[in-house]
Amino acid sequence: MRLFLSQDAAAKALGAEQVAEAIRAAAPTAEVVRTGSRGMVWLEPLLEVETSAGRIAFGPVAVADVPGLFADGVPAPDHPRCLGLTEELPWMKRQTRLTFARCGVIDPLDLAAYEAEGGLAGLRRALEMTPAEIVAEVTDSGLRGRGGAGFPTGIKWNTVLGAQAERKYIVCNADEGDSGTFADRMLMEGDPFCLIEGMAIAGLAVEASTGFIYLRSEYPDAIRTMQAAVVAARASGLLGPSVLGSGRAFDMEIRVGAGAYVCGEETSLLNSLEGRRPVVRAKPPLPALQGLFGRPTVVNNVITLASVPVILARGAAFYAGFGLGRSRGTMPLQIAGNVQYGGLFEAGFGLTLSEVVDDIAGGTASGRPVKAVQVGGPLGAYFPRALFDTPFGYEDYAARDGLIGHAGIVVFDDTADMLTQARFAMEFCAVESCGKCTPCRIGAVRGVEVLDRVTRGEPGQIELLQDLCETMRFGSLCALGGFTPYPVLSALSHFPDDFARERKAA
Amino acid sequence: MTADLPEGLQADEGLATEIRALLAEHAGREGPLLPILHAVQARFGHLPAPALPLIAAALGLSRAEIHGIASFYHDFRELPAGRHVLKLCRAEACQAVGGVALAETMRRTLGIDWGETTPDGRVTLEPVFCLGLCACGPAAMLDGTVIGRATPDRLTEAVA
Ligand SMILES: Cc1cc2nc3c(=O)[nH]c(=O)nc-3n(C[C@H](O)[C@H](O)[C@H](O)COP(=O)(O)O)c2cc1C
Numbered sequence: 162m163r164l165f166l167s168q169d170a171a172a173k174a175l176g177a178e179q180v181a182e183a184i185r186a187a188a189p190t191a192e193v194v195r196t197g198s199r200g201m202v203w204l205e206p207l208l209e210v211e212t213s214a215g216r217i218a219f220g221p222v223a224v225a226d227v228p229g230l231f232a233d234g235v236p237a238p239d240h241p242r243c244l245g246l247t248e249e250l251p252w253m254k255r256q257t258r259l260t261f262a263r264c265g266v267i268d269p270l271d272l273a274a275y276e277a278e279g280g281l282a283g284l285r286r287a288l289e290m291t292p293a294e295i296v297a298e299v300t301d302s303g304l305r306g307r308g309g310a311g312f313p314t315g316i317k318w319n320t321v322l323g324a325q326a327e328r329k330y331i332v333c334n335a336d337e338g339d340s341g342t343f344a345d346r347m348l349m350e351g352d353p354f355c356l357i358e359g360m361a362i363a364g365l366a367v368e369a370s371t372g373f374i375y376l377r378s379e380y381p382d383a384i385r386t387m388q389a390a391v392v393a394a395r396a397s398g399l400l401g402p403s404v405l406g407s408g409r410a411f412d413m414e415i416r417v418g419a420g421a422y423v424c425g426e427e428t429s430l431l432n433s434l435e436g437r438r439p440v441v442r443a444k445p446p447l448p449a450l451q452g453l454f455g456r457p458t459v460v461n462n463v464i465t466l467a468s469v470p471v472i473l474a475r476g477a478a479f480y481a482g483f484g485l486g487r488s489r490g491t492m493p494l495q496i497a498g499n500v501q502y503g504g505l506f507e508a509g510f511g512l513t514l515s516e517v518v519d520d521i522a523g524g525t526a527s528g529r530p531v532k533a534v535q536v537g538g539p540l541g542a543y544f545p546r547a548l549f550d551t552p553f554g555y556e557d558y559a560a561r562d563g564l565i566g567h568a569g570i571v572v573f574d575d576t577a578d579m580l581t582q583a584r585f586a587m588e589f590c591a592v593e594s595c596g597k598c599t600p601c602r603i604g605a606v607r608g609v610e611v612l613d614r615v616t617r618g619e620p621g622q623i624e625l626l627q628d629l630c631e632t633m634r635f636g637s638l639c640a641l642g643g644f645t646p647y648p649v650l651s652a653l654s655h656f657p658d659d660f661a662r663e664r665k666a667a
Numbered sequence: 668m669t670a671d672l673p674e675g676l677q678a679d680e681g682l683a684t685e686i687r688a689l690l691a692e693h694a695g696r697e698g699p700l701l702p703i704l705h706a707v708q709a710r711f712g713h714l715p716a717p718a719l720p721l722i723a724a725a726l727g728l729s730r731a732e733i734h735g736i737a738s739f740y741h742d743f744r745e746l747p748a749g750r751h752v753l754k755l756c757r758a759e760a761c762q763a764v765g766g767v768a769l770a771e772t773m774r775r776t777l778g779i780d781w782g783e784t785t786p787d788g789r790v791t792l793e794p795v796f797c798l799g800l801c802a803c804g805p806a807a808m809l810d811g812t813v814i815g816r817a818t819p820d821r822l823t824e825a826v827a
Pocket residue numbers: 305306307308309310311312334335336337338339422423424425426427428460461462463465466639640641
């Protein structure tokens with residue numbers, strides 16, 4: 162009997178290790194493959210049983226369920242926890258899993274399983290191509306940066322390819338600081354070879370032989386899995402002086418962050434990697450020309466790089482066939498906060514917010530009405546129901562004074578107070594500011610004070626807040642100071658009632 | 668090298684030997700400072716003040732520069748933490764499912780504020796902005812172990 166049980170951090174946080182132990186006791190002869198997550202977090206710990214018809218899912222499994230599940234040897238389809246075939250679950254069937262195709266399916270460190278499920282096909286194809294051809298393929302796919310800014314990946318790579326230098330670098334941004342996001346974590350814990358393959362392809366494309374993954378310290382499980390995967394990749398010749406025997410070198414190292422949101426900003430990240438004080442650098446020079454240690458550097462998000470193997474394997478046109486407008490391909494939506502069904506849902510761009518929140522997420526977990534949805538992390542706008550027809554795309558969100566960022570979707574019910582949320586945005590900016598520019602460093606502190614005065618019902622504060630946001634937007638060097646006005650002003654303009662406080666008697 | 672440092676910043680021989688060994692392990696790496704700081708904190712539980720001049724000298728930086736860099740990050744501590752470190756997520760997805768109330772209860776139960784350690788040295792409480800467990804919040808991490816849908820009872824029991 163072959164069983165599959167997730168060891169993703171979310172599954173562990175919900176008791177997967179205790180369930181694994183109980184299964185070992187109840188079914189000592191069963192083979193338990195530990196996988197990444199399928200992304201259905203509300204069903205974790207999710208147990209799957211291999212059958213001739215496919216894998217059958219049971220979840221969420223509690224330790225107390227285990228003896229009953231294995232009472233007759235094999236978990237039975239009439240057990241109350243049985244959900245039927247995993248692939249037939251509506252959540253799975255409705256997705257287009259390109260980047261996350263193997264996540265939750267295989268043992269993340271089993272390179273043979275990786276290959277059997279389509280891994281390495283992209284890298285093998287890239288090894289037959291010239292750097293310019295690889296760059297052209299990525300450009301034609303329409304892939305844009307999944308870290309937040311949405312810059313076309315092929316154009317960035319072309320700049321690095323064109324730069325003349327003895328040494329170039331591929332830096333993977335795995336800082337994933339945006340609240341409400343976990344796609345990078347899930348990918349690194351569930352399919353680390355996919356990221357390694359993507360980085361190796363990037364190395365071939367721009368003629369770089371060294372890579373770094375800058376991985377946040379808040380993800381100890383991802384760090385362990387990534388490190389083990391790099392060791393395994395080196396041992397098998399996927400990394401090293403001759404990638405897959407091609408004679409071309411590529412190797413990489415994992416570097417652990419130290420808890421600073423701004424280090425996800427690419428130039429701060431480079432300073433951090435170099436061992437400097439991680440303040441943001443002014444651009445130009447672009448990191449593509451003068452990046453790590455002053456050398457041409459590709460900085461890309463985990464999901465950007467992990468989407469490259471499937472683009473190379475199946476072709477630019479295949480990938481570009483999904484999506485909407487100038488947002489091509491798929492995006493892993495991370496559905497979080499107060500929702501009935503939370504988790505990772507990969508789909509072509511274009512789903513409306515209503516489809517995501519009301520339909521896929523099943524509304525709130527509390528059963529109360531949805532009040533607001535913050536899209537795109539702590540610098541993203543709060544959307545009211547009136548804007549739920551917005552289709553998921555870079556331009557579509559920008560047109561409504563929002564951003565998709567790293568595709569975190571955080572749902573709040575009607576108990577949320579939007580003035581409190583606005584204050585938090587300012588407080589977060591004040592705590593995490595790198596201090597380089599005054600509008601951000603001082604402005605965010607002022608913002609908290611102004612919002613406290615709004616809370617006390619003092620007059621004239623809203624104008625002050627608007628002016629302050631204006632100054633931050635136009636006077637900040639990076640998006641931390643520059644975009645904090647998004648959550649603040651969206652809360653104000655869409656939920657004005659929450660800002661109309663009665664003056665408290667002294 | 669450290670002879671003219673003020674009292675309290677002198678590394679004793681044992682510490683100096685260990686730091687030098689750690690530094691040697693990282694010799695030749697590109698951008699070694701962050702990995703070195705992590706290694707020192709992993710070994711000692713914090714960054715002992717006398718270690719900084721040794722690291723500074725090895726990397727050709729000033730003590731003030733090292734301090735400026737280390738203090739930029741939330742992770743590095745100047746003083747040892749309690750026996751347990753409890754991190755509670757304060758970010759938005761956890762706020763949406765009762766994270767603020769949970770944090771308030773825990774601060775009251777433990778009798779400490781963010782960044783503080785209980786007088787008996789049992790637990791240090793730290794804020795964290797997202798653990799990537801945003802679909803199963805409120806999220807917490809106790810000594811590196813993740814906890815989803817955290818409740819006051821569960822956390823109080825875990826740090827007991
Ligand atoms: C304050 C701030 C934090 C950021 N955090 C991240 C992050 O955690 N992960 C990430 O990939 N990009 C982050 N970015 C965006 C990066 O600066 C950069 O655009 C990205 O790494 C480029 O990769 P991409 O083109 O593949 O998205 C952040 C930007 C800012 C301003």
